[in-house]
Amino acid sequence: MKIELSTEQKIIAVAASIAGIIFLIGMITSNGGVKSNALILFAFMLVLPLILLKYARERAIKDIEEKMPIFLRDLIESIRSGMPFHQAIVSSSNLDYGELSKEIKKMSNQISWGMPVTKVLDQLIERMKSSRRLFMALKILKESYITGGDVISTLESVANNLTELDEAEKERKSLLNQYVVLIYAIVFIFVVILVAINRLMIPVFQISSTPGGEVIGLQNPCTGVTSFICSVFALPAKYVFNISDLSNIGAYYLSIFFYMSTIVAIACGMVIGQITENSIVAGLKHSTILTVAVWGILILLKVLGFLGV
Numbered sequence: 146m147k148i149e150l151s152t153e154q155k156i157i158a159v160a161a162s163i164a165g166i167i168f169l170i171g172m173i174t175s176n177g178g179v180k181s182n183a184l185i186l187f188a189f190m191l192v193l194p195l196i197l198l199k200y201a202r203e204r205a206i207k208d209i210e211e212k213m214p215i216f217l218r219d220l221i222e223s224i225r226s227g228m229p230f231h232q233a234i235v236s237s238s239n240l241d242y243g244e245l246s247k248e249i250k251k252m253s254n255q256i257s258w259g260m261p262v263t264k265v266l267d268q269l270i271e272r273m274k275s276s277r278r279l280f281m282a283l284k285i286l287k288e289s290y291i292t293g294g295d296v297i298s299t300l301e302s303v304a305n306n307l308t309e310l311d312e313a314e315k316e317r318k319s320l321l322n323q324y325v326v327l328i329y330a331i332v333f334i335f336v337v338i339l340v341a342i343n344r345l346m347i348p349v350f351q352i353s354s355t356p357g358g359e360v361i362g363l364q365n366p367c368t369g370v371t372s373f374i375c376s377v378f379a380l381p382a383k384y385v386f387n388i389s390d391l392s393n394i395g396a397y398y399l400s401i402f403f404y405m406s407t408i409v410a411i412a413c414g415m416v417i418g419q420i421t422e423n424s425i426v427a428g429l430k431h432s433t434i435l436t437v438a439v440w441g442i443l444i445l446l447k448v449l450g451f452l453g454v
C-alpha cells in the first residue's frame with residue numbers, strides 16, 4: 146500500500162535522515178572536534194525544521210484570522226443575493242483570501258463531491274482548533290446554519306467581533322512596541338558589558354608568576370584537556386574568531402561570552418514574541434535578528450582588535 150506523506154512530513158523525514166547521517170559520522174570518528182561538531186549539527190537539524198514548521202503554521206493561522214471577517218462579509222453578500230449557504234461557499238472559493246483561500250477551496254471541493262455542509266464545517270473547525278478565535282467563530286457559523294435562523298445577522302455579528310478583536314490586537318502590539326525596543330537595547334548593552342569584561346578585566350587577572358615560582362591569576366581550565374565540553378567551548382574561538390592560541394584565557398572566556406550572548410539573544414527574541422503575539426515561536430524572527438546582530442558585532446570587534454585577544 147502506497148503511503149502518502151504531507152509536505153510537512155516530507156520535510157521532517159528529510160531533516161531526520163540528514164540528522165541521522167550526521168550523527169553516525171560523529172559516532173564513528175575518533176576526532177573529538179568532529180564528534181562535537183556532528184552532535185551540534187545533529188541537534189540543529191532535528192530542532193530547526195520543527196521550529197520553522199510551527200512558525201509557518203502560526204503565521205498561516207494569523208493570516209486566516211485577519212481574512213476571516215472579509216470572507217464572512219462576502220458570504221453574507223452572496224446569501225443576500227439569493228444563493229444557498231453551500232453555493233455561497235463554492236462561489237467564494239474563486240476569491241483571494243491569502244492562506245484562507247486554501248481552506249475555502251478544500252471546502253468547495255468537498256461540497257462539490259456531495260459531502261454534507263455540517264461535516265465540511267466540522268472538518269474546518271478541527272483544522273482551525275489551534276486558534277480559539279477561529280474555533281468559536283466557526284462553531285457559531287455551523288450552529289447558525291443548522292438552526293436555520295437569521296444566518297445573515299449571525300454572520301454579521303461574528304464578522305464584526307472578529308474585526309474588533311483584530312483591531313484590539315493591533316492596538317496592543319503598538320503599545321508594546323516600546324518594550325520591544327527596550328529588550329533589543331538590553332541585548333546590545335549585555336554584549337557591550339561582555340566585551341568590556343573580555344577587553345579590560347580578564348587581562349588584569351591573567352596568569353602571572355610570583356618570585357617564588359607560584360602561578361597565580363586566572364587559568365584556562367581546558368588547557369591540556371580533551372573533554373567534549375572543552376571541545377565545544379573551543380569552537381567559537383577557533384572557527385568564528387580564528388584564534389590560533391586556544392590555551393589563551395581570553396580565548397576561553399570569549400567563547401563563553403559568545404555562547405552567553407547567543408542564549409540571551411534567542412531568549413529575548415522569544416520574550417518579544419510572547420508579549421507581542423502571545424507566542425514564543427513567533428519570536429523566532431526576533432531571535433534570528435538579534436543573534437545575527439550579536440554575532441556580527443562580536444566578529445567586527447574582533448577584526449578591529451577590540452576584544453583583547
